Amino acid sequence: MEPRAFDRRRPRTRGAAVALALVALAGPSWAVSLRDIRTEIKERDGLTRCVIELSGETPFLQRDYLLDKKYFLVDIYNVSPPAAERFITPASGPLHQILVLNRKDPETRVLTLVFYLTDVRRYRVFAVKDPFRVVVDVLHSTEGLQPPAGPTANVVPVVAPGASRVSGARPAISARPTPAVTPPAPRQPGERYRKAGKKIVILDPGHGGSDPGAESYTKIGGVKVKEKDVNLTIAREIKRLIDAQPNMEAFLTRNSDRYVSLSDRGRFCEHFCGDLFLSIHCNASDSWRARGARGMEFYYLNPSGTTKGAIRYLEEVENRNGGKNTDNDRGRSRPVLRSLAAESLLKWQTEGQIVCEHLRSAIFQIPYYRRNGNREATIQRAFFRVLFQLDMPAVLVEVGFLTNAQECQQLVDAPFQQQIAAALYNGTVSYFKARDAQFEPKYLTLQVNP
Numbered sequence: 001m002e003p004r005a006f007d008r009r010r011p012r013t014r015g016a017a018v019a020l021a022l023v024a025l026a027g028p029s030w031a032v033s034l035r036d037i038r039t040e041i042k043e044r045d046g047l048t049r050c051v052i053e054l055s056g057e058t059p060f061l062q063r064d065y066l067l068d069k070k071y072f073l074v075d076i077y078n079v080s081p082p083a084a085e086r087f088i089t090p091a092s093g094p095l096h097q098i099l100v101l102n103r104k105d106p107e108t109r110v111l112t113l114v115f116y117l118t119d120v121r122r123y124r125v126f127a128v129k130d131p132f133r134v135v136v137d138v139l140h141s142t143e144g145l146q147p148p149a150g151p152t153a154n155v156v157p158v159v160a161p162g163a164s165r166v167s168g169a170r171p172a173i174s175a176r177p178t179p180a181v182t183p184p185a186p187r188q189p190g191e192r193y194r195k196a197g198k199k200i201v202i203l204d205p206g207h208g209g210s211d212p213g214a215e216s217y218t219k220i221g222g223v224k225v226k227e228k229d230v231n232l233t234i235a236r237e238i239k240r241l242i243d244a245q246p247n248m249e250a251f252l253t254r255n256s257d258r259y260v261s262l263s264d265r266g267r268f269c270e271h272f273c274g275d276l277f278l279s280i281h282c283n284a285s286d287s288w289r290a291r292g293a294r295g296m297e298f299y300y301l302n303p304s305g306t307t308k309g310a311i312r313y314l315e316e317v318e319n320r321n322g323g324k325n326t327d328n329d330r331g332r333s334r335p336v337l338r339s340l341a342a343e344s345l346l347k348w349q350t351e352g353q354i355v356c357e358h359l360r361s362a363i364f365q366i367p368y369y370r371r372n373g374n375r376e377a378t379i380q381r382a383f384f385r386v387l388f389q390l391d392m393p394a395v396l397v398e399v400g401f402l403t404n405a406q407e408c409q410q411l412v413d414a415p416f417q418q419q420i421a422a423a424l425y426n427g428t429v430s431y432f433k434a435r436d437a438q439f440e441p442k443y444l445t446l447q448v449n450p
Contacts, residue, residue, distance in 0.1 A: 030056075030058075030078060031078050031079070031080040031109060032054045032055045032056040032057075032058045032078055032079060032080075032132075033054065033055045033079070033080065033081065034052070034053075034054060034055075034079055034083045034111060035053040035054060035055060035131070036051075036052075036053040037050065037051070037052050037053075037083075037088065037098075037100065037113075038050070038051050038053075039051075039088060039090045039095070039098070041090060041091060041092060041093050046139060046140045046141055047137045047138060047139050047140060048090055048093040048094070048095040048137070048138045048140070049135065049136070049137050049138075050088075050095070050098060050113075050115070050135070050136040050138075051133050051134075051135055051136075052074075052076065052111075052113065052133060052134040052135075052136075053131055053132070053133045054076070054079070054131070054132050054133070054134070055131075055132075056132055057127075057129070057132045058076060058077055058078045058079070058132070059076075059077045059078070060074060060075060060076045060077065060125075060127070060134050061074070061075045061077075062074050062075075062125045063075070066117065066120050066121075067120065070116065070117050070118075070119065070120065071114055071115055071116045071117065072114075072115050072117075072123065073112055073113065073114050073115070074112070074113045074115070074125055074134065074136060075103075075110050075111070075112050076110065076111040076112075076113070076134060077109065077110050077111075078109050079102075079109055079110065079111040080109045082102040082109075082111075083100055083102060083111055084100070085100055085101055085102060086100050087099055087100075088100065093138070093140055094117050094118045094119060094121045094138055094140060095115060095116075095117060095118075095138045096116045096117060096118050097116045098113055098114065098115055098116070099113070099114040099116070100112075100113055101113075101114065113136075115136065115138065117138065119142075120142075121138055121139055121140070121141075121142065122138075122139045122141075123136065123137060123138045123139060124136075124137050124139075125137075197247055198246075198247055198248055198249045199247060199248045199249070199275045199276070199432050199436075199439065200248075200249055200250075200251070200272060200273065200274040200275050200276075201238075201242055201248065201249070201250045201251070201274060201275065201276050201277075201278065201428060202250075202251055202253065202268070202269050202272060202274040202276070202277045202278070202392070203235045203238055203239055203250050203251065203252050203253070203278055203280065204235070204252075204253040204265055204277065204278065204279040204280065205228070205231040205232040205234075205235035205236075205252065205253065205254055205280050206227065206228070206231045206279055206280060206281040206282075206396075207227055207228040207231060207281075208228045208231075208232070208254050208256075208257055208258055208259055208260055209228075209257060209258040209259030209260075210259050211228065211259055212226040212227060212228050213226065213227030213228050213231070213281070213282065214226075214227040214282050214283070214284035214402050214403070215227065215284075215402065216402040216403065216405075216408045217291065217403055217405070218405045218408065220408065220409065220412055225402055225408055225411070225412055227281065227282040227284075227402060228257065229257070230282050230399070230402070230411050230412065230417070231280045231281060231282065232254070232255075232256075232257070233417055234280050234399060234417050234420055234421050234424075235252060235280045236252070236255070237417060237418055237421035238250065238278070238280075238421045238424055238425055238428075239251075239252055240421075241421060241422065241425040241444065242425060242428070245429075245442055247439065247440060248429070248432075251268075251272050251274070253265045253268050253269075269392070273392075274392050275392060275432070276355065276392060276393055276394075276395075276428060276431070276432075277392050277393070277394040277395065278395055278397060278424070278428070279394070279395070279396040279397065280397055280399065281396060281397065281398050281399070282398065282399055282400060282401070282402045282411060283297060283398040283399075283400060283401045283402070283403075284401060284402055284403045285401060285403040285404070291403050291404060291405075292404060293401050293403070293404060294372045294400065294401050294404045294406070294407045295369060295372045295378070295400065295401070295407075296360075296363055296369055296378065296397070296398060296399055296400060297378060297379075297380060297397075297398040298356035298359055298360055298378060298379045298380070298395060298396070298397055298398075299356075299379075299380050299381065299382045299395065299396040299397075299398070300349065300352030300353050300355070300356050300379070300380075300381055300393075300394070300395055300396075301349050301352055301381070301382075301394060351393035351435075352393045352394055352395055353379065353381075354393070354431065354434075355393050355395045355427075355428075355431050356379045356395055357379065358427045358428070358430045358431040358434065359395065359397065359423075359424060359427035359428070359431075360378050360379060360427070361427065361430070362423045362424065362426040362427030362430060363420070363423045363424065363427065365423060365426070365446055366419050366420070366423055366446060368410065368416075372407070382396075397424065399411065399420055415447070418447075419446055419447070422444045422446050422447075423446060425444060426443050426444055426446075429441035429442065429443065430443075
């Protein structure tokens with residue numbers, strides 16, 4: 001989880017700041033445990049406070065990405081056992097959410113807290129003893145914000161066992177300019193299309209190349225059906241339908257049988273800055289006994305994962321396939337840290353569920369899907385890594401079960417694939433119309449057999 005994963009302007013540290021960071025990263029032999037994380041809105045003091053209480057003193061480091069990403073991070077070293085990963089949402093104020101994560105390298109034992117702000121505010125990070133606490137204050141007022149003279153590391157004091165803080169030392173206060181000071185120039189293709197009034201849809205045909213995804217148990221035409229092929233065919237058809245409309249444009253994360261890592265899919269979404277992300281997949285049963293499972297399922301993001309066995313199995317398969325590490329991925333934690341916009345997580349979770357409802361209503365216009373249910377409810381929450389995308393609602397669609405012989409025959413049938421694509425298209429434009437009164441949808445008539 002290197003800084004470059006968060007910000008192209010890697011903060012530069014010099015002198016003592018570099019030494020402190022290296023000491024922290026060295027990972028000494030002692031360990032402390034996390035006792036509590038609590039937040040409090042102190043209206044009288046004009047701030048929101050987060051207190052991280054630990055069993056003893058330990059180094060910590062603060063990194064600032066407010067100007068570009070509207071978040072900053074606090075790394076606390078030598079924390080064991082790992083903390084429960086979760087989101088903490090204060091009731092009000094500029095501190096929108098706090099994401100609690102564990103660094104995956106067992107040698108470092110780093111607890112990372114990501115502080116997402118609604119806009120740029122001043123904040124301070126400092127330590128208090130007896131018991132040892134790391135305190136983060138986010139100031140409510142925007143007064144006194146001044147543009148920084150240049151890029152800074154914003155390294156806070158690091159406290160090690162046996163050491164005491166310098167007498168009279170004051171907590172570091174980071175200040176960044178508001179976005180109005182230096183408005184970013186539009187650079188991404190998606191922004192240009194949006195200026196032309198177009199809605200941007202990112203279509204993600206799951207798997208590809210060396211990663212075939214699920215496979216059918218039975219052979220059709222002498223070969224087993226591979227998920228990657230069905231996904232690409234349906235995604236291409238959806239793109240064709242979307243591109244035919246003057247107010248929409250679709251982009252494919254892959255347009256051929258090639259491997260695309262999950263991190264590359266995330267970077268693709270960040271580049272094109274879409275309005276909606278649809279990941280197309282085929283389902284598979286997890287046992288011989290469940291071969292009769294059939295039907296379509298829709299998933300939106302649940303950062304905590306799921307406890308249902310069937311969906312947990314699916315999570316493990318999807319997160320493993322397409323999740324090979326590359327050189328650029330080493331040392332990073334979950335993709336959420338490099339892809340989520342600062343204030344948008346909760347919003348896009350809710351939007352993802354709404355998108356699922358529109359897609360389900362559209363897909364149930366196909367008689368086959370109305371007649372055939374599945375193992376779980378049609379709309380589910382799950383921790384699919386690919387759903388952690390940049391600043392847009394994200395949905396994963398399982399169009400059917402390749403492990404069901406009858407349904408597999410349907411999924412490789414070209415007219416049926418076109419029905420699926422048309423229904424998902426209709427659900428997409430229905431969602432856009434519900435969210436944008438100015439959007440003019442053009443619905444397609446489904447050519448279906450009874």
